[in-house]
Amino acid sequence: MKFGIHYSLGVGMNPTMDDYVRVAVKAEELGYHSAWLGDHVVIPEKIESTYPYTPDGSASFPRRLPFPDTFVVLAALGAHTKTIKLGTSVIVVPYRNPLPVAKAVATVDMATNGRYLFGVGVGWLAEEFEALGEKFSERGSRTREYLQVMKAVWQEEAASFEGKYFSFPDLYALPLPVQKPHPPIIFGGESMPALKRVADLGDGWQPGPVPLETLRERMGQLRELMAERGRDFSQLSISMLGDVKDLQENPDTLAALRELGVQEMVLFMTALDTDKTLAQLEEAANTFMS
Helix, strand or coil: CCEEEEECCCCCCCCHHHHHHHHCCCCCCCCCCEEECCCCCCCCCCCCCCCCCCCCCCCCCCCCCCCEEEEEHHHHHHHHHCEEEEEEEEEEHHHCCCCHHHHHHHHHHCCCCEEEEEEEEEEHHHHHHHHHCCCCHHHHHHHHHHHHHHHCCCCCCCCCEEEEEEEEEEECCCCCCCCCCCCEEEEEEEHHHHHHHHHHHHHHEEECCHHHHHHHHHHHHHHHHHCCCCCCCHEEEEEEEEEHHHHHHHCCCHHHHHCCCEEEEEEEECCCHHHHHHHHHHHHHHHHHH
């Protein structure tokens, strides 16, 4: 099994670019497969939306947590690393115009020399959509169309598009991604609509830290959905977000996840301190990767 890290929390409340770089470089040196950062444009002070990964649905993270532009940070990390994959977990697709996002994805893929993992999702924070002037109720249909727009312009020939939200005549959006036909599109989410998006449009799936039984059920549903669409489930990359402490306390979990088909564990780094995160990286590598 491969291991990655997710460290939007792991660089504290006032990070510098050097903090992000130090973590990515250390992860690469230790043999981690990937490093991921999250995406928010704004964080409302008052949040009533249900957060998917806490027992009571509360958004427990600090409201002043910094989220620098993920594309810019990953491009910088690409200049300081050579082998580690660099991903977004996840870009909230429906609250950005898809054409600038397609350009940003291609540019990050260029900056990382083909190491970018395009993790995407529909979003959960209704208050953020409202602040951005976007319709939360349309996030599913917009995500599908926006990704189709991106796929259309990630090709050699001039691209035109006719859809519900976007229409344009022949145009080019260069540079094209280094990876062909484009960086892998990796969906988050575990709901049935999320699984259908994976089956229809995804190259990979990244479920959150859900119980084993829930994962087993969702995995079976995803197999069926992909079979219905004539797609080969074995070609789908499956990485899963997980808690370091939980995995250390339950060592049999990794074997069970591997048996289910999880190929990579992406470990949450939540120390809110870069030096502590660097130490945790080494400890986790010694525990899980030795």
